[in-house]
Amino acid sequence: MISRRVLILNNQKTIMFLVNPLAGNSGGEKYYDEIKTQLVKYAINSEVYISKKPGDIKKFICAQDLDKYDGIATIGGDGTIHEAIAGLMCSKKTKDLSLAVFPGGSGNSFCNDLSIIDKDSALKALINFEISPIDVMKINYGKKISYSANIIGWGIASKVNLLAEKLRFLGGIRYSIASIICIMKLKSQNMDFLIGKREIKGQGLLFLALNTMHTGKGMKMAPNARLNDGLIDIIYFKKASKLRVFKIFTQVFSGKHINDPLVEYHQVKSFEINTVSDQLNIDGENTGHTPIRVNVLPSSLNIFAEIQ
Numbered sequence: 001m002i003s004r005r006v007l008i009l010n011n012q013k014t015i016m017f018l019v020n021p022l023a024g025n026s027g028g029e030k031y032y033d034e035i036k037t038q039l040v041k042y043a044i045n046s047e048v049y050i051s052k053k054p055g056d057i058k059k060f061i062c063a064q065d066l067d068k069y070d071g072i073a074t075i076g077g078d079g080t081i082h083e084a085i086a087g088l089m090c091s092k093k094t095k096d097l098s099l100a101v102f103p104g105g106s107g108n109s110f111c112n113d114l115s116i117i118d119k120d121s122a123l124k125a126l127i128n129f130e131i132s133p134i135d136v137m138k139i140n141y142g143k144k145i146s147y148s149a150n151i152i153g154w155g156i157a158s159k160v161n162l163l164a165e166k167l168r169f170l171g172g173i174r175y176s177i178a179s180i181i182c183i184m185k186l187k188s189q190n191m192d193f194l195i196g197k198r199e200i201k202g203q204g205l206l207f208l209a210l211n212t213m214h215t216g217k218g219m220k221m222a223p224n225a226r227l228n229d230g231l232i233d234i235i236y237f238k239k240a241s242k243l244r245v246f247k248i249f250t251q252v253f254s255g256k257h258i259n260d261p262l263v264e265y266h267q268v269k270s271f272e273i274n275t276v277s278d279q280l281n282i283d284g285e286n287t288g289h290t291p292i293r294v295n296v297l298p299s300s301l302n303i304f305a306e307i308q
Contacts, residue, residue, distance in 0.1 A: 013070040014045040015100065015126065018057045018084055020076030021050055023104025028075050031104060035075075035123065042127045046073075054079070054285075061087025071098045071304065073126065077105015078150055082283035085301060089136060089147040100126045100304035107175060107284060109214040110150045113227055114305040125304045132307035133299035134227040135211055139282070140293040146282065149227075149301065151215050152294065153281035154207040154273055155189050156182050156245075160216075161281040175216035183246050188239045192275050195234050196268035205245065207236040209271060209294060213255075223255030224267065228307055230298040231267040238262065270295040 017035070021028040029050060036046050047069075051057050057080060066072065074084045081101055088094045102122040103111040116122045137148040153161065160178045167174035191204035208215070210222040210233045222233035237248070240262050251257035258265045273290045280288040 012043045012045060013129070014047065014068065015039070016066060016069045016072045017046055017048045018060065018072060018074050018076075018080070019048055019050050020057075020074075020080045020104065023076040023080065028104060031075050031102070031119070035102065035119065038123055039127070044127065051080075055083065057083040058087040058090070061093065062091040066093060066097060069097065071100055071126075073100035073102060073304075075102045075104045077103075078107055078110050078284035079105070081110050082148070082150065082285055085136065085149050086147050088301065089138075090145075094301050098131045098302035098304055105284075107215075107217050109216060109219075109284070110212055112214040112218070113212040113225075114303065114307070116305065125306070128304075128306075130304065130306050131302045132228065132305050134301050134303050134307065135230060136297045136300045137209065137211055137232060137294050138297050139288070141288060141291075146288065148209075148211065148283050148294075150210070150212050150283040151221075151281065152209040152292075153215075154275075154278060154290070155204060156186070156206045157208050158279045158281040158286070161284060162279070162286050164216075165286065173217065175219070179216075179249055180246075183242055183249060186242050186245060189278065190275060191236075191238070192273070193236070194272040194274065195236075195266055196270065198266075200236070203239045205237055205239065207234070207273065209234055211296075219252045220255035221252055221257075222265075223258060224265070227303075228299060229267075230296060231269065232271065232294070232296050234264070234266040234268060234271060236264050 017032055019028045019032050032048055074080045139146040159182045164174045164178040188203040188205050191202050193200040210225050213222050213225045215221045225233040248257045248260050272293045275290045278290040282288050
């Protein structure tokens, strides 16, 4: 078991909150005000930064002197968390700042793996100041570097996310609806993967690299994944009929899909996708293109949570 550090509240703490104003049905600032009121009761002060556009949170973390804070916290979905982690990793501030996460998106798959399902469970994790290290995936696009603590998706995994973004008005169910629509329009792509030392080529439909067990809204995509095991969980499958893919999809909420003969499941420390200019889904954001090289950075980020 990876040891965790418990901080004793023997003096007043200060947390910097990074808020996506669209979180919680565009109530991100009100969400923060409610949290602030609760934190004062536990001698925890807070300050707030409200983002205006995508990328602001990452830039804020990289540019600002955050030495006076005892941690930072996000209010938003998986994309907001992705920005905060990217900022912490790129600025090398992970040694001094731990990250708290308050779910405010429609999927919240990263929070699900931390057993943080609502404001109260997120508050408890922060108030207890119990900190656990987690792994992060380092992504190399040529000379550019990015980071992921959740998922990297290719093929139908990317297409579903692109469509789900257009269906945001449907809430969390948009991921399931988008998955069904994409299955009906199913089209394979050329695979060129290196998974560990295993080379994979041919026609394929889906590739997911996961640090978390969950993706989308409650999909148990990588049932063996752990945030702190030093491994990347890989799911992929090759060409199959629409009916077969639909059957596999119905099993992802229980995790039983990995028992299907068409589904490949591996745990590795590194992988490559060597196709050219294929769209990627990184932590729920439609950003980045292939080719990429990815490796795991074990225990490289501290999170306010209890992880066994």
